[in-house]
Amino acid sequence: MPTAAPAIRLDRVSRHYTMGGTSVRAVDELSLSVANNEFLALLGSSGSGKSTLLNLIAGLDRLTSGSIFAHGQDIASLSSLELARYRSKTIGMIFQSFNLLPRMTLEENIELPLRLAEVDRAERPARVREALERVRLTHRLGHRPTELSGGEQQRVAIARALVNRPKILLADEPTGNLDSATGEAILNLLRELRSQLGMTIVMVTHERPLAEAFADRLAIMGDGKLLRTTSLKGLPQ
């Protein structure tokens, strides 16, 4: 276990949904710490609450009880505007379905977080270019996302997630829509970026072999609870 101050600390986190009288405990009294610069893979059967947990960390969803600290900041205490700022500055997110905006070009997609973070106009083109270089995609910038392959789209999504230099990258099944070779390439890229930028990565995945090959630690969830964690490489690099 890492000794330094954790990047993310979950303390008896619960998220319950009430639907027509019955209550679903999507996340149930879960405690977990993610070290700075760690690559954590979150595994578990479908419906075990992985995505819900990720959304809670991202500040997209509100806790039912417990607390989450991200770099010492208590997420639950933030106002909705502060949460937006937190997502903009501290968090980067990528998804299984890439979630690029189909009506914008690749460049515009990547510029979007800069607009939202109110980054100076003059500074933006360089930042976009830098992000694109990091994911090794410097051509076809004027194209629309649908004109690209899945792997290319995910790389654009990663560039978009990185462009504001977040401290934490949250990935919800980033390889779910990709063939295994492309998936491996993406995970290689994520590891590389993690080292370059000093990010902490929490990745939800169904593919245990991939997780074992690339992550520092596995966290296995079941029924909203943390079943166990398995450290693969001791301390993160």
Added chain:
Amino acid sequence: MKPRDLTDLALRNLRESILRNALTTLGVAVGVASLVAMLSLGVGLQQLAAKRLSESGLFDTILVTPKNAFRGMGRPQREPDSGKPPRVLDDDARKELEKLPNVIEVYPQVRFFTEVRFNNKPYATVVAGMPDSSRNSGSFDGMQGKFFSSTTANEAILQIEFAKDLSEKTSSLIGQDLVLRYAERQSLPSASSNAHPSANPPDTSGGGFSVVAKELRLKIVGIVETEPAAGYGGYGNARLLMPLLTASTLRAAQVNDLRDIVRDSNSGKTTYASLSVRAKSPSQVEALETSIKKMGFNAFSLLDASKSLRTFFTVFDSLLGIFGCLALAVATLGIVNTLVMAILERRREIGVLKALGAADSDVQQLFFIEAGVMGFFGGIFGVLLGWLLGRVVTFGTNVYLQRQNLNPIELSSVPLWLVASALIFAILVSLAAGLYPASRAAKLNPVDALRYE
């Protein structure tokens, strides 16, 4: 987000579904257009009516009479509460009236029934003196020939019906002469009458007069189709018009002379049975009337009639406005509909925006601006369209009027305030229409929006 980025994104969103947004904008435009067309028609008709009415002199003229003028009708000769004799309407009073603010002209009424000879044939008609201010009143717009060359010219303008009596080819009359045969009053104490240099009408001092037959040669300078009026009691049925001063010098026995005979006057000055005071505009009539009454005269105007006319137009305009607003309301629903549809369609996009750090207010403003932009363009096109509509209606009306041999009129009027307020109104209404969709979009739960494909 910064305003510029917000507008950028809003505009690009609008461009992406250009057809739907253009149709929505067109809906707003049609709504604004009907509002503008209705109001411009209302304003135009009102201006037209106001112009015609002020031309008629009915609403800007005050009839001034001495307090005892109606004694013949059974009124007491003196005010019961005042010991002084009522004030006489003489030249001093006339000058005083002329000095009142906003008075264009003060003139007596000269109007008499007499015989006219043309080509040695006699015709009986009513002759009226026209004050010089009637030149610009619009009554003589579109006349054949010219207005009187001077205020004392021996010239006549004929009413078209009378002209037709004189000759079948009316235009040939202009330039010809006719002879006016009239009865001149001469005061019985002859000294006072002849010594009077003034050419002023009604009664001279003295107890009575004799009547002498006279003739005056007049040159026909014009023929007028409309029936010119200059105040009530004016020239309603007059078919031969001549300059007021010329008519005054005739000192013809007037229609109202019977009343004047019994009047006694001890001032030795010209006094009038009545004077017409013409105000610059109908709106000044009320104040003028009050000051004239303070001078000690009776004052009478058709102000109440003009007031009720204004009320009518207020109601008329609001009715037109309500119909226009209804059209705009329907267009507004179009905006609400389009934006709500856009939210459903852009659910995921909104979710992504929020995941990338968009605040609720960013999303709200985005939709709000989209509504405002549609309102802005809808407003511009609407004003243009409404103006065009007004033109078309005016054009159509004038084609019809021309067929009927009538003068063209300006039916619709689009003043600048109407343009500006229609534009502002369209934007405000669109923003109001955007309120609900925008807040709905802002409240959208990003987790739900991102969950399913």
